[in-house]
Amino acid sequence: MLCKGLLENDSPGPIIFLIKLTSFSSDCEDEPILSTLKVRGHMSFTEDQITRYSRHILLPEVGGKGQKKLSQAKVFIVGAGGLGSPVAYYLAAAGIGTIGLIDSDVVDLSNLQRQILHHTPDVGRSKVVSAKEKIQAINPDVQVNIHEERMTSRNAQELLSQYDVVIDGVDNFPAKFLINDACFLENKPLVHGGILRFEGRVFTIIPNQSACYRCVFKNPPPAGVVPTCQEAGIIGVVAGLIGTIQATEAIKLILNIGTPLTNRILDFDARTTAFREIRVKRNPTCALCGPNPSLTELIDYEQEACQLQPSATTLTNG
Amino acid sequence: MQLTINGKPETLEVSTVLDVLKTKDIDPQLVAVELNTQMVDQEQLGTTSLKDGDKLEFLFFMGGGA
Numbered sequence A: 001m002l003c004k005g006l007l008e009n010d011s012p013g014p015i016i017f018l019i020k021l022t023s024f025s026s027d028c029e030d031e032p033i034l035s036t037l038k039v040r041g042h043m044s045f046t047e048d049q050i051t052r053y054s055r056h057i058l059l060p061e062v063g064g065k066g067q068k069k070l071s072q073a074k075v076f077i078v079g080a081g082g083l084g085s086p087v088a089y090y091l092a093a094a095g096i097g098t099i100g101l102i103d104s105d106v107v108d109l110s111n112l113q114r115q116i117l118h119h120t121p122d123v124g125r126s127k128v129v130s131a132k133e134k135i136q137a138i139n140p141d142v143q144v145n146i147h148e149e150r151m152t153s154r155n156a157q158e159l160l161s162q163y164d165v166v167i168d169g170v171d172n173f174p175a176k177f178l179i180n181d182a183c184f185l186e187n188k189p190l191v192h193g194g195i196l197r198f199e200g201r202v203f204t205i206i207p208n209q210s211a212c213y214r215c216v217f218k219n220p221p222p223a224g225v226v227p228t229c230q231e232a233g234i235i236g237v238v239a240g241l242i243g244t245i246q247a248t249e250a251i252k253l254i255l256n257i258g259t260p261l262t263n264r265i266l267d268f269d270a271r272t273t274a275f276r277e278i279r280v281k282r283n284p285t286c287a288l289c290g291p292n293p294s295l296t297e298l299i300d301y302e303q304e305a306c307q308l309q310p311s312a313t314t315l316t317n318g
Numbered sequence B: 001m002q003l004t005i006n007g008k009p010e011t012l013e014v015s016t017v018l019d020v021l022k023t024k025d026i027d028p029q030l031v032a033v034e035l036n037t038q039m040v041d042q043e044q045l046g047t048t049s050l051k052d053g054d055k056l057e058f059l060f061f062m063g064g065g066a
Helices: A002-007 A014-024 A045-052 A063-071 A084-094 A125-136 A158-162 A171-187 A236-255 A300-310 A310-317 B017-023
Strands: A072-076 A098-102 A144-145 A163-169 A192-195 A199-205 A264-268 A273-279 B004-005 B008-011 B031-035 B038-040 B055-060
Touching: A063 A072, A063 A192, A063 A236, A072 A084, A072 B017, A084 A098, A084 A125, A084 A236, A098 A158, A158 A171, A163 A171, A171 A192, A171 A300, A199 A310, A236 A264, B008 B055, B017 B031
Parallel strands: A072 A098, A072 A163, A098 A144, A163 A192, B004 B055
Antiparallel strands: A192 A199, A199 A264, A264 A273, B004 B008, B031 B038, B031 B055
């Protein structure tokens, strides 16, 4: 009856939620996937926060304790573009405590078809600055750390080390491999995403527990072989769909809810509105996470490619 | 030979994984191939023999995100 009454009311009184918070605060829980994400300190939500997050708190799997976990969680989003936009919006709305964003680009008119963090007046502005404004407009509770630079082998590990979960929202293979490798070396869960034309992919990676990107794709494809979104196009809404699944995965990891999308690659095809799930497993020959790793430090494939073939820099602008 | 490719049954006259890629006009550089849940190394596509009932999954590179 309590839940029914709350669901029918858009402005439930905070006292009712305080009762629910108390009732969930003593819940036993399984050992979380992210050992760093045990609730720290006492509940200290304001009345507005309790109202804001009431639909989360209502869920037995979340409750006040889960919402507290979200508010203490730190998520790093690499790329403030097509995937990064829906991820940032939903994580901000969900009350993630700290969102880190890295992107060196400025907003281009051709981005607006899918990069919904950025609005028409933002054309020409820094993507991370634009993104921070939108995130804080949705939820001023969120601490937003922005990095207007490229992620490279020099800064990747230090940046990721400060966060609990990492989201891949980049548009090129050198960066996707760099993120995979850096997350493994820093032992950070990664939610991989990829999009092209009418298709998208999501894959969650928990280092040392599940298959990594390199277990499936050993090395980046040769520069120029696989088209980018800039070259081949992308249906904008596919970015929204894939990014939203990435955000869901991040929230599940933080809350230790359900089954993560590990050892399963989820491919989506908008033309048929069909998902395909491909079971994968840790590859004993994986150069990164296999038993005999040959990769023990980060590689800037892009730089290597550039040295070989100057035109390879076009790969960065997918 | 009866194979299951990306979840769909297909009958192809092939003997190796590389034959399947050639039949389907797929550039081996563009895909990761899984045979009965084991990844096949790119260098071994031409020497990995297939048998009736094998299941293949082709995972194309998808590098976009922005």
